[in-house]
Amino acid sequence: MAGGRLQRELKKRRPFDSLEQEAALNITRTADRFGICFTRLFREHGLTPSQYNVLRILRGEGKPLPILEVADRMLTAVPGITGLIDRLEAMGLLDRERSTEDRRVVFVTITEPGLQLLARIDAPEAALHRRLLGHLTPDELRELTRLLEKARQSLDDCGG
Amino acid sequence: MAGGRLQRELKKRRPFDSLEQEAALNITRTADRFGICFTRLFREHGLTPSQYNVLRILRGEGKPLPILEVADRMLTAVPGITGLIDRLEAMGLLDRERSTEDRRVVFVTITEPGLQLLARIDAPEAALHRRLLGHLTPDELRELTRLLEKARQSLDDCGG
DNA sequence: ACCAATTAGTTTACGCGTCAATCAATCGGG
């Protein structure tokens, strides 16, 4: 249980109820803290983290993708994706196009300006990854990844 | 590098650029997924995760706390805390009271209904922690916590 | 062919996170 670092950060009086609780709170806390850093980086380039994520998915795919497919890969609940795509389209970073085969479907594609913007972010983002986690050894990084992937196995049965 | 689980989850074509990137994305992904579960649990009791957090901090403290002290322990940017406290006060779960010594300061205290609500959430929350992370061994949980705490050390110098 | 169910996507409403600007109370230097 141990009066760990998180307990101090939170100015908690009591130790944690369980190892599971301590680990879960550490996951949340770390993601929140790191998220702040990435949010600031993206903001310098005029993007929010969600917007960056959409563009990155589209670049990785390399071809038009249905809107809901994008939402799916982001964990974004369906309704939220619409405004997100709206703003990116208004910025000229992606194109929206209704499918001719199934007119319910809307495809989105990253534009050339979108690709150029991502290209400008690549290097500083890699540098940030290194600044945040470069002090862990390769073995530690692999073990951290392994443990987090194992942690997520508990989600498989119950809800996506 | 390894075609890991996350790569499949994201339907990524290429492996990750670095171990740091893979670990960072795994932290984010796991926190997001787990967060969805906790959000649902709290919602069943009429609370958002942030609202629950405020109440939990106040219960842990056991005495009135200045508003900004609450915001500080939550990573919440200062302006956001006001509306959060507003809604909890409207629900009768906490009391707001301006300090007499320094009239700029506003103290908040959890009310009896607030304590009762938290008490109803305690057991299901502990159960959720166990469902999400109970399949890791105690050694794995300790190692996961250690690695995440080490990860956050990189934030100490630069803004945290 | 027709009507019900499903699917893709949007709209609306509400709460939260972040930023910039503001206001009131307090503190400090002259």
Next chain:
DNA sequence: CCCGATTGATTGACGCGTAAACTAATTGGT
């Protein structure tokens, strides 16, 4: 004592996440 700087807190604007309700196109059973 007074003026400027600081501190605690709030407000307003904007974007995102989530849920509920809705529209439009497609599918499937009969």
